[in-house]
Amino acid sequence: MANQSESKRTEIAELGEFGLIDRIKKDAKIHHASTLKGIGDDAAVIKGEKELTVISTDMLVEGVHFDLRYAPLKHLGFKAIAVNVSDIAAMNAIPKQVTVSIAFSNRFSVEAIDELYRGINLACEEYNVDLVGGDTTSSNVGLIISITAVGTVEEDKITYRNTAQKGDVICVSGDLGAAYLGLNILEREKQEFLANPNMEPQLDGKNYLIERQLKPSARMDVVYELREKGVVPTAMMDISDGLASELLHICSQSDLGVVIYEDRLPIDRMTVDVATTDFNITPSVCALNGGEDYELLFTVKQEDFAKIENLPDITPIGYTTEASKGRKFVTRGQQVVDITAQGWKHF
């Protein structure tokens, strides 16, 4: 038998997800001049003759990323596509094709897989992408979905994370924090249901939050709006781990500081109500550290900001500074605190 013994054992948790990614990236050599961007952005970038191809991939694991006790399979299929399209949007690119690989145990029937693909096909329709391949296999436990999305973008429109400039306006699309509260509501109802199976779930009036969690949208509409206005962000990424975590990525990769303002954060009224009433959390904490909003975070030059400031669904939340000024959050009470990332911990 192969000898799998190891002289040293370091837990993944000691490195964290980003530490692990850095470790993998370090040894990944680039052989092709066409590989413009490898590991480290929302998607890889490959140079074609006229356009760039962007490629993004995500893996969703049952019990880690979703819980089928409250996520309907159709919504899950939709979400799996949407989160990958969101990565393509974050490159300012247009999604074109996706591959979908699934592993699932014999707990899943043909009808269940049909339902998953109904959601996948619905999202493919919504985002105008072609399902072009994949793999289907069995797993010993549960469902694993791995999706790769391919998009294209003109060379002068691509947006990376490391290209923000000092003095840019920091913008976000939509509103933040709702998906995190949606998850908290679903988890709470699940616990109550487990304790008392006769209980009826109390989801009334919270549909928006739950939909944000179970069936998020990729903001392709924002990508098209920016194109219409002739604006190319200096940097862009999608908000999957939480605003704070993503801001820190842009800061460290672009070697900049930031200032953002609590009173500028776009937070839906329902998010404010439920955060304070149901969970006793400050709404801006949901916006900063809740994940899975799949909104776009981007930086634009000040003169470009003038072209988009009337768009109803885009909010300026601060600006970029020199790296030496740090990463700052100005509270409603005018206190200045450092931004720290909590993000998602999968390990």
Added chain:
Amino acid sequence: MANQSESKRTEIAELGEFGLIDRIKKDAKIHHASTLKGIGDDAAVIKGEKELTVISTDMLVEGVHFDLRYAPLKHLGFKAIAVNVSDIAAMNAIPKQVTVSIAFSNRFSVEAIDELYRGINLACEEYNVDLVGGDTTSSNVGLIISITAVGTVEEDKITYRNTAQKGDVICVSGDLGAAYLGLNILEREKQEFLANPNMEPQLDGKNYLIERQLKPSARMDVVYELREKGVVPTAMMDISDGLASELLHICSQSDLGVVIYEDRLPIDRMTVDVATTDFNITPSVCALNGGEDYELLFTVKQEDFAKIENLPDITPIGYTTEASKGRKFVTRGQQVVDITAQGWKHF
């Protein structure tokens, strides 16, 4: 809680893997003219301005596709890349980039993941491909690896499965059946080891078979040789499920019949010896129905065959016929039997 109840339950096993793929394919609509080929070949094909981009994806699940009790992580990493490169080779394309997503439980240390990536990077070096992205996440049990490979090919060189012509010569590269016997040996030694942990595994003299199973090669050398000789196969695929299964794919997709000859099948001497002595299996059964050889199966026009017949590692095994003549296997004893696929059953 979401209502996951189903009025009808059909087991996946009733459909089989290919039935499931057909079902998924049926509902996958194509929106982009650039999507030349979607589900149903070794890779998807996307039209660029000058070249085609091919995209292939595979998922490997611990306990289904590999057993870490005998597959060293480094070999596994190598194999995961090689099997995807093999799909790109099957399109007659040159691999350029890969993304690697992994989910793994806390049983895996940083050192274990390093070892996996050592194999991944070794294969990237071997096949001259760039690791450009991926995803890392936790799983509740075991290791899941999902890889997507991207390659390019000139429009006049791409090889599909559905374009073989009547009267073409059917060729295979390398030799067949060895990987299947390698798996059988490893499984036998594992059972003996489980029964008696003091036992030393008996792998002497069988290294070739075991290496074919644990660390298969993608036949990029054959792709380059064909280019050098100016030959474009009329159809090509890689042999992952077994020769019989792949031949039937080419027949049904190209609407043809085939005749192949038992005495032409390329089978290594060690495969013959171990099949007959250790496992009491007819060697040609290993070649026809054993999987994971990752050799190339292709059809060429007769005039093209003349250009490659001196290549030492390419063997003609038969020819294509009209569909009405069926799919025939001529035994050494000149018996003519129908080819039936056994292939791999993951469900």
